[in-house]
Amino acid sequence: AQRVTQPEKLLSVFKGAPVELKCNYSYSGSPELFWYVQYSRQRLQLLLRHISRESIKGFTADLNKGETSFHLKKPFAQEEDSAMYYCALSAAAGNKLTFGGGTRVLVKP
């Protein structure tokens, strides 16, 4: 069974502070991991995925297979980063996404 856990429902940080969103997963094979973001009144959109190993909008995420984690980090949060962030897992290309419960990030000025 696939499971994704995001332990924090809400993260509130000041502008310029680091932010880390935790994501742990459970899957017996080698999954693909993603972070999706949903800004206010907008659709879910892909932020980044582990296979591309890139930084998007200053965010990075490293897949740690030993700890089965895929935490999302940004060293200096900006107000425009305020959004809902969802960690998601897929068994393979063309397979469904299993989402975590989401973390709401609020960046205060």
Place this chain on the structure above:
Amino acid sequence: EPEVTQTPSHQVTQMGQEVILRCVPISNHLYFYWYRQILGQKVEFLVSFYNNEISEKSEIFDDQFSVERPDGSNFTLKIRSTKLEDSAMYFCAIQGRLAMNTEAFFGQGTRLTVV
């Protein structure tokens, strides 16, 4: 980025009525999905559709639900007899163009309210 348009944006229906949610993906893709999110809960997978048939469905997707792609463009989710607990945001997603890209593109969602 491929565009996925869902209609209507908000649907209010009486319990027991049938509803059809529509998704129009602009451009050709391989995989089509429906997800739903009950208020305050996770985004949950409902069904995936590939090569004009259901490839996987969740426990939620019971006999009350059906999907089809009648004209090769629209992708619809039908709920035959709605229940109060069907109230949720329903998201359509597309994935996998020719290169089997794993990125899923979501529509803006349809908010279904069953009263």
